[in-house]
Amino acid sequence: MVSVRRHEGNWNKRLACGGMVLGLILASQAFAVVLDPPIPSSRDAQSKHQDAAADHHYDPQDTQRGTRATPIVVEIHQPEHQRPIATQTEKEGEWYASPDWWVAGFTGALFFATVGLWVFTGMLWNTTKKAVRDGELAVAAATTAAKAAVKQADVAEQTAEKQLRAYLCLSPASMIVVKPGEELTCSISITNQGATPASNGIVVFGFSVCRPLGDNDYYVPIENVIISKSPIILAANSQPYPLVLKDGTPLSGLNFMRIQSGDNIIVIAGVVRYKDIFGIERYTCFNYSYNWDQMLKVDDMIVKDGFVGAQGPATFSMCGNDMD
Structure with missing residues (x-):
């Protein structure tokens, strides 16, 4: 009974130490999130995790004293926005290999083509309007000249009749x-x-x-x-x-x-x-x-x-x- 109680006391101490370690790890992780330090690689995190487990493994002599306790394994999951970033960046391709550049270029070309079409349409409308106005003025001038010619001919005819007729x-x-x-x-x-x-x-x-x-x-x-x-x-x-x-x-x-x-x-x-x-x-x-x-x-x-x-x-x- 004395041996069992002693084993339970050691077990409680170890649990307390494990809880303290877990608290320190969580606190350090929270502090790292606040300060936003460089994110360690996945290998460094795994190495630290193994070192911590080695520091808190059970003493081999404890196996002689009683039943061997199961070690506590702590897994730390990082948020999605703090996923480990690969240390080696992928080599970027040339700019013309990106679809975004082609979409942007096509959009710009379409914009300039639309603006050019508007300008051409405005110039064509202005030219057409001027031509129509000039045509109307020419027709009006021709009509006035024709009426004047007819009137002059009528006056000349009437004048000739008045001058040459019998009274x-x-x-x-x-x-x-x-x-x-x-x-x-x-x-x-x-x-x-x-x-x-x-x-x-x-x-x-x-x-x-x-x-x-x-x-x-x-x-x-x-x-x-x-x-x-x-x-x-x-x-x-x-x-x-x-x-x-x-x-x-x-x-x-x-x-x-x-x-x-x-x-x-x-x-x-x-x-x-x-x-x-x-x-x-x-x-x-x-x-x-x-x-x-x-x-x-x-x-x-x-x-x-x-x-x-x-x-x-x-x-x-x-x-x-x-x-x-």
């Missing part, structure tokens, strides 16, 4: 016949003041006996309109030509007395249509009125001078005296 001018001469039971007859002076002849002229006219109006706004009823049958042809810059117009209805005695008394007047209105050398139809309108006093003046002119000039006493109506 028939009319003026009232006199009333020739005003008698009961006879047709009213009027003489109108017509002149071609244009540079070219007038041809195929016709006269559409009519007479009317009506009361005088203060505004001289007279017209001839459509049923009184007559179309002359003789064509009118006048040379350029012609002398005044007397155009004699006759009413188709005889003057009644009642209307004659009203004309003498001044209650009625005689109105003659119409239009002369003709063609110029350009084949364009032209016209000149006329609208005159005569009262009894004006007719008497015509008689005095005939008695005194033997004729009536290009224009005798008459009144121009408010409208109907114009030309194209």
Whole structure:
């Protein structure tokens, strides 16, 4: 019993020594982690571990005293981030053998290619926009020039027409016949003041006996309109030509007395249509009125001078005296 107890006491002492050794090892390991010293190689760690085990092995004499105790083996595992680093570094290959360099190079090339494409697209867009703008300006300028040319041609044509066309001018001469039971007859002076002849002229006219109006706004009823049958042809810059117009209805005695008394007047209105050398139809309108006093003046002119000039006493109506 005494031998067993002594053996147990030695066993407890050894356990205490082993615990102290383990505590020292753990403390040194923690302190090494804090200070982050160079990590020893796996061989050094294994050698130290064997030396520590040899220092704490059982005495051989203890085998004679009793049962041999099993030695305590302590294994220390280092964290993943503190794994032993090989003392010999592997030889690195050339830079072009690394895939990362190729990925980086391809990415850079793609970036520069994209930037270049953007720049080229911007320059192409700017050039296209400028070309379109220049084209629009050129088209607008050409259109304006064409319109100006057409307008100039039209103006030149109109100017030529105005300069070379015929102009028939009319003026009232006199009333020739005003008698009961006879047709009213009027003489109108017509002149071609244009540079070219007038041809195929016709006269559409009519007479009317009506009361005088203060505004001289007279017209001839459509049923009184007559179309002359003789064509009118006048040379350029012609002398005044007397155009004699006759009413188709005889003057009644009642209307004659009203004309003498001044209650009625005689109105003659119409239009002369003709063609110029350009084949364009032209016209000149006329609208005159005569009262009894004006007719008497015509008689005095005939008695005194033997004729009536290009224009005798008459009144121009408010409208109907114009030309194209």
